[in-house]
Amino acid sequence: MAPRILLLTLLLSGTGPVTPSSGATDSNTPDKPIKVIATFPVLTDLVRQVGRDRVTVVGLLSGMESEHTYTPKPADILAIGQARLLVKIGLGLEVWVDGLIKNAGNRRLLVITTSKGVPLLKNPDTPNGSTSLGDPHIWLDPENAKLMVRHITEGLLKIDPAHKEYYMRNQAEYIQELDRTQKRLMTKLKPLRNKKIITHHAAWSYFARRFGLTIRGSIASQAGTEPSAKHLSDLIRIIKAEKIRVIVSEPQLNPKLPQILARETGATVVVLTPIPGALPGAETYRSMIEYDVNRLVDALKN
Numbered sequence: 001m002a003p004r005i006l007l008l009t010l011l012l013s014g015t016g017p018v019t020p021s022s023g024a025t026d027s028n029t030p031d032k033p034i035k036v037i038a039t040f041p042v043l044t045d046l047v048r049q050v051g052r053d054r055v056t057v058v059g060l061l062s063g064m065e066s067e068h069t070y071t072p073k074p075a076d077i078l079a080i081g082q083a084r085l086l087v088k089i090g091l092g093l094e095v096w097v098d099g100l101i102k103n104a105g106n107r108r109l110l111v112i113t114t115s116k117g118v119p120l121l122k123n124p125d126t127p128n129g130s131t132s133l134g135d136p137h138i139w140l141d142p143e144n145a146k147l148m149v150r151h152i153t154e155g156l157l158k159i160d161p162a163h164k165e166y167y168m169r170n171q172a173e174y175i176q177e178l179d180r181t182q183k184r185l186m187t188k189l190k191p192l193r194n195k196k197i198i199t200h201h202a203a204w205s206y207f208a209r210r211f212g213l214t215i216r217g218s219i220a221s222q223a224g225t226e227p228s229a230k231h232l233s234d235l236i237r238i239i240k241a242e243k244i245r246v247i248v249s250e251p252q253l254n255p256k257l258p259q260i261l262a263r264e265t266g267a268t269v270v271v272l273t274p275i276p277g278a279l280p281g282a283e284t285y286r287s288m289i290e291y292d293v294n295r296l297v298d299a300l301k302n
């Protein structure tokens with residue numbers, strides 16, 4: 001166990017206050033922005049909302065990649081090597097990140113897992129598996145995003161306690177904005193309560209629960225494997241029998257299968273994004289949730 005204890009000591013000492021003698025290679029002298037790595041565009045935005053001028057954030061995914069099939073770039077390791085804080089979702093979503101962190105060998109890096117403490121829904125890919133960590137798409141419920149924001153603030157406070165007031169004020173303002181948006185959107189969807197939809201990949205359980213929608217099936221599994229012909233014909237049967245009007249597609253995925261289902265059933269394809277930065281008008285987390293709800297309301301009303 002000795003090497004582990006040593007590593008822990010090094011990690012802890014890396015998060016302490018920085019003395020001026022730490023030299024030019026130090027990326028975190030008190031008045032320089034803190035270098036933060038966000039694995040995922042949602043986190044990039046949430047870190048910016050709390051850290052504002054005090055952070056420079058490098059996001060690893062851009063918004064156009066699927067979160068399940070991302071291949072890290074050599075530049076990712078370099079960026080992690082220079083950062084003080086890395087923020088991730090966890091729950092096995094970023095299967096590639098632990099290897100990157102190890103290769104970067106940055107002993108001063110603080111890693112924050114934002115899914116900690118979030119009540120999880122079952123991962124639809126492993127319905128019977130007790131080994132499942134739960135559905136990782138937690139951010140699609142703004143209530144969960146608020147908890148994620150708190151984890152981010154905590155991380156920033158550990159590195160930069162001198163600016164506690166600044167981070168706490170930004171956090172409070174952002175959570176309030178998020179709260180207002182959430183309430184407004186819930187009111188908007190209320191008349192459409194329990195409407196049924198089909199989704200492209202199984203990302204939308206938290207979203208559907210928060211906003212009162214019923215997901216009757218997904219075309220692809222979370223891991224992006226191709227569905228069988230039987231699965232597709234089952235979905236077509238369900239759509240027809242239950243008169244489902246809306247199939248949710250995503251800009252990160254191939255639109256072919258949702259279009260085929262729509263053609264077979266007369267349902268409409270609506271493109272929503274689970275990741276900010278993929279569609280105009282959905283650049284931030286908050287505008288993305290708003291965009292997705294508005295598109296859905298328009299489609300379900302018709």
Ligand SMILES: [Zn+2]
Nearest residue numbers: 067201203222
């Ligand atoms: Zn996903």
